[in-house]
Amino acid sequence: xxxSAEQTSxxxxxxxxxxxxxxxxxxxxxxxxxxxxxxxSRTEASAHALACQVETDYTTALDEVKxxxxxxxxxxxxxxxxxxxxxxxxxxxxxxxVHTAGSIPMNVWQEHAVHYGVLYPLQTFSKxxxxxxxxxxxxxxxxxxxxxxxxxxxxSALSDAVYEADSTQRRMLHLAAVFACNFTNxxxxxxxxxxxxxxxxxxxxxxxxxxxxxxxHRLSPAEAQTGPAARGDKxxxxxxxxxxAGNPRMQALYRLISESITEHNTxxxxxx
Amino acid sequence: xxxSAEQTSxxxxxxxxxxxxxxxxxxxxxxxxxxxxxxxSRTEASAHALACQVETDYTTALDEVKxxxxxxxxxxxxxxxxxxxxxxxxxxxxxxxVHTAGSIPMNVWQEHAVHYGVLYPLQTFSKxxxxxxxxxxxxxxxxxxxxxxxxxxxxSALSDAVYEADSTQRRMLHLAAVFACNFTNxxxxxxxxxxxxxxxxxxxxxxxxxxxxxxxHRLSPAEAQTGPAARGDKxxxxxxxxxxAGNPRMQALYRLISESITEHNTxxxxxx
Numbered sequence: 177x178x179x180s181a182e183q184t185s186x187x188x189x190x191x192x193x194x195x196x197x198x199x200x201x202x203x204x205x206x207x208x209x210x211x212x213x214x215x216x217s218r219t220e221a222s223a224h225a226l227a228c229q230v231e232t233d234y235t236t237a238l239d240e241v242k243x244x245x246x247x248x249x250x251x252x253x254x255x256x257x258x259x260x261x262x263x264x265x266x267x268x269x270x271x272x273x274v275h276t277a278g279s280i281p282m283n284v285w286q287e288h289a290v291h292y293g294v295l296y297p298l299q300t301f302s303k304x305x306x307x308x309x310x311x312x313x314x315x316x317x318x319x320x321x322x323x324x325x326x327x328x329x330x331x332s333a334l335s336d337a338v339y340e341a342d343s344t345q346r347r348m349l350h351l352a353a354v355f356a357c358n359f360t361n362x363x364x365x366x367x368x369x370x371x372x373x374x375x376x377x378x379x380x381x382x383x384x385x386x387x388x389x390x391x392x393h394r395l396s397p398a399e400a401q402t403g404p405a406a407r408g409d410k411x412x413x414x415x416x417x418x419x420x421a422g423n424p425r426m427q428a429l430y431r432l433i434s435e436s437i438t439e440h441n442t443x444x445x446x447x448x
Numbered sequence: 449x450x451x452s453a454e455q456t457s458x459x460x461x462x463x464x465x466x467x468x469x470x471x472x473x474x475x476x477x478x479x480x481x482x483x484x485x486x487x488x489s490r491t492e493a494s495a496h497a498l499a500c501q502v503e504t505d506y507t508t509a510l511d512e513v514k515x516x517x518x519x520x521x522x523x524x525x526x527x528x529x530x531x532x533x534x535x536x537x538x539x540x541x542x543x544x545x546v547h548t549a550g551s552i553p554m555n556v557w558q559e560h561a562v563h564y565g566v567l568y569p570l571q572t573f574s575k576x577x578x579x580x581x582x583x584x585x586x587x588x589x590x591x592x593x594x595x596x597x598x599x600x601x602x603x604s605a606l607s608d609a610v611y612e613a614d615s616t617q618r619r620m621l622h623l624a625a626v627f628a629c630n631f632t633n634x635x636x637x638x639x640x641x642x643x644x645x646x647x648x649x650x651x652x653x654x655x656x657x658x659x660x661x662x663x664x665h666r667l668s669p670a671e672a673q674t675g676p677a678a679r680g681d682k683x684x685x686x687x688x689x690x691x692x693a694g695n696p697r698m699q700a701l702y703r704l705i706s707e708s709i710t711e712h713n714t715x716x717x718x719x720x
Contacts, residue, residue, distance in 0.1 A: 254684070279684055298652055300659050300674065304666075307659055313652040341648065348646040351688050356639035356653050357660040358675030359705045360632040365669035365712060367628035374620040376613065380570055380585040381628050382665060387572050387579055388629040389661045393654060394576075397637035402572065403630030412526070412551055416623050425708055432704060433631045436697055440637060 187330070188213040190245035192238075192264055194222035196301040197276050198251035199229075201334075204309045206230040208333045213245035243267045247330070249295065250275045258284060265289045272326055278350030281343035282317050293318035293327050296346055297335075298353065309334050315341035315349060366426060398440065405437035459602070460485040462517035464510075464536055466494035468573035469548050470523035471501075473606075476581045478502040480605045485517035515539045519602070521567065522547045530556060537561045544598055550622030553615035554589050565590035565599050568618055569607075570625065581606050587613035587621060638698060670712065677709035 189210050191202045194217035206212050206229070215234040217223035227234035235241060238260065250257060250264060254277055265273055265288035273285055273292045285292035299312040314331035316338065318324035324340065331338040341349065364385070368378040391400045404412040413434055420427035461482050463474045466489035478484050478501070487506040489495035499506035507513060510532065520543055522529060522536060529547055537545055537560035545557055545564045557564035571584040586603035588610065590596035596612065603610040613621065636657070640650040663672045676684040685706055692699035 254681075279687065299656055300663075305659070305663070307655070311655050313655065315652075337652065339649075339652065345646050345648055347687070347691065348642055349648060349652070351691055352639035352642045352648075352653060353656055354675055354688065355635045355642070355702075357656050358673070358678065358709070360635050360657075361660055361664070361669055361673055361675075362705055362709050362712070363627045363632050363635070364664055365673060366708070367624035368669050370620055370624045370627070374617050376617055376621060376624075377611075378668070380587075380609065380611065380621070381624060383579070383583050383585065384571055384625055384629050385632075385661060385664070387577070388633055389657060391572075391577075392633070392636055392657070396650070397633055397640050401630070401633055401637060403626055403633075405630065409526075415551065415619070416626065419619065419623055425704070425711070429704055429708065430627075432697070432701055433634055436638070436701065437630070437634050439697070440634070 187211075187246040187326075188244075189247045189249055189330075190214050190216075190242060191226070191249050191251070192216045192241065192260075193251035194219065194226040194234075195251060195253075196303060197297070198249070199226050199303075200301045200307070200309065201249060201251065201276070201295075201297065202226055202230045204334045205330075210333070214242050216241050238263050243269070243271075245271060247272045247274065247326075251277075254280055261285065262288050272323060274327065278353070279347055281347075282319065283343070285319070291319065291323050293323045294343075294346065295327055295331060296341070296349070298349060300357065310336055313337040313339060315339050315346055317342055317346065366429075401437060401441070403437070405434035406441055408438070408441075459483075459518040459598075460516075461519045461521055461602075462486050462488075462514060463498070463521050463523070464488045464513065464532075465523035466491065466498040466506075467523060467525075468575060469569070470521070471498050471575075472573045472579070472581065473521060473523065473548070473567075473569065474498055474502045476606045477602075482605070486514050488513050510535050515541070515543075517543060519544045519546070519598075523549075526552055533557065534560050544595060546599065550625070551619055553619075554591065555615070557591070563591065563595050565595045566615075566618065567599055567603060568613070568621070570621060572629065582608055585609040585611060587611050587618055589614055589618065638701075673709060673713065675709070677706035678713055680710070680713075 187210060189205055190213040191198045194215055202212055212230040212232040214232050215223050215227045218236055220236050223234035223236055248271055257275055261284055270290060273289045274295045276295055278296055282294050294317040296315040297312050299307050312335050314335045316327035316331055318327050328338055367381060371378050417427055417430055420430055459482060461477055462485040463470045466487055474484055484502040484504040486504050487495050487499045490508055492508050495506035495508055520540060526549055529552060533556055542562060545561045546567045548567055550568055554566050566589040568587040569584050571579050584607050586607045588599035588603055590599050600610055639653060643650050689699055689702055692702055
């Protein structure tokens with residue numbers, strides 16, 4: 177049976193890279209009915225594994241990458257990407273060349289390609305988990321209105337949340353994601369450490385963490401803010417800082433975040 | 449029809465306070481078949497609303513609180529609790545008197561009551577949401593083995609996650625919760641601010657935030673750590689710090705949390 181998606185996706189896509197992002201994107205495009213023209217990875221096992229899953233060929237030599245695909249999606253580590261762009265772009269003519277990196281500007285392609293852009297999925301991809309691509313926000317940037325149109329079409333085939341974002345905005349998205357995900361995860365790690373030192377199970381915090389996350393689906397984080405700093409409870413804050421006396425960095429963090437909460441709360445009160 | 453819970457719950461519980469914690473606990477005990485002996489709140493509307501929901505009487509005068517209940521659960525703001533304990537305990541004889549506060553030690557009861565303890569639910573309660581009490585961890589502390597036994601029995605009637613914790617541990621739980629919930633929420637607020645300044649929607653971060661939270665149900669936060677600091681990507685960190693030049697406090701936060709991640713990662717590598 178040929179699905180309607182297969183009938184309406186004339187574009188073929190070649191993947192440069194076979195890591196987590198490339199794997200999830202290639203599988204999603206394959207499921208959406210796109211033809212995957214091939215896979216390149218310098219690691220044969222990764223290239224082979226992904227090629228099998230999306231019914232295509234692979235190569236481990238960059239100069240053997242086919243030149244007749246419509247679109248090349250490049251998902252490599254940032255430094256490899258910068259380094260390999262001239263080789264990747266060579267001989268690809270009018271194909272659309274895109275990378276998927278949050279912090280690399282679009283203009284890295286400028287001197288090497290005619291049609292280029294960025295397809296940035298704002299999600300954390302890992303081998304073990306299968307995130308819901310349909311819910312994953314995609315941010316696209318293109319060198320021309322045609323490139324933007326094609327990138328929006330591609331992203332919309334996978335996701336219901338497609339936005340345009342220039343390179344400055346994308347860099348800010350990446351920075352915001354570091355605060356909202358990498359840094360919050362580290363605060364979970366610090367909480368775990370405090371509990372472990374006092375023979376308490378980290379799992380006991382999970383219902384509270386889940387509730388905190390669910391809350392910001394309904395309220396803005398500024399509205400959802402609670403805790404000693406938000407209510408100006410100086411006595412509890414002093415007790416907490418004293419409890420952290422043996423860990424100067426955690427104590428400094430406690431103070432700095434509390435000050436930041438206090439400052440934001442004051443701003444909010446002034447606005448109201 | 450009398451449910452088995454009603455048949456097996458001979459204890460009557462009086463609630464001092466009708467705020468969020470008292471409301472959720474009183475309703476949960478009522479559902480579990482306990483008799484709610486009465487409600488005290490100095491705010492008549494709150495006292496009345498809760499009393500209706502749990503089929504009991506209420507009063508707004510502390511000296512009119514009935515003295516024949518088996519258990520008194522006190523859920524007041526920290527400073528009100530400290531201030532009112534002598535009045536609350538007066539004339540309650542052999543009843544079990546407990547408070548529900550994370551950062552108040554059990555011994556605040558010592559000079560005023562014979563049987564006392566703490567029943568601390570580690571959850572954020574608000575009017576709008578109905579958290580799953582059965583999943584909410586309860587930490588109990590009692591002045592005697594009998595008090596501990598009764599508190600465990602009470603907590604187990606509501607929740608599948610009942611632990612013992614002394615006052616020091618409970619204070620640490622509260623501090624850990626500030627890091628894992630209040631502080632993470634503030635990082636969401638900072639991320640929102642960065643995005644808003646760049647005309648980007650905060651909602652775009654929600655799938656990534658959800659994925660981050662789901663991950664620590666399977667991995668320890670230390671194992672789940674990703675991002676520029678975790679992989680030692682100095683170039684991205686420098687770019688991010690430069691982007692925050694206009695906001696010295698956020699820049700200081702970026703640097704301090706990144707240093708803390710780096711330090712923890714180094715420790716983990718040494719252990720492995």
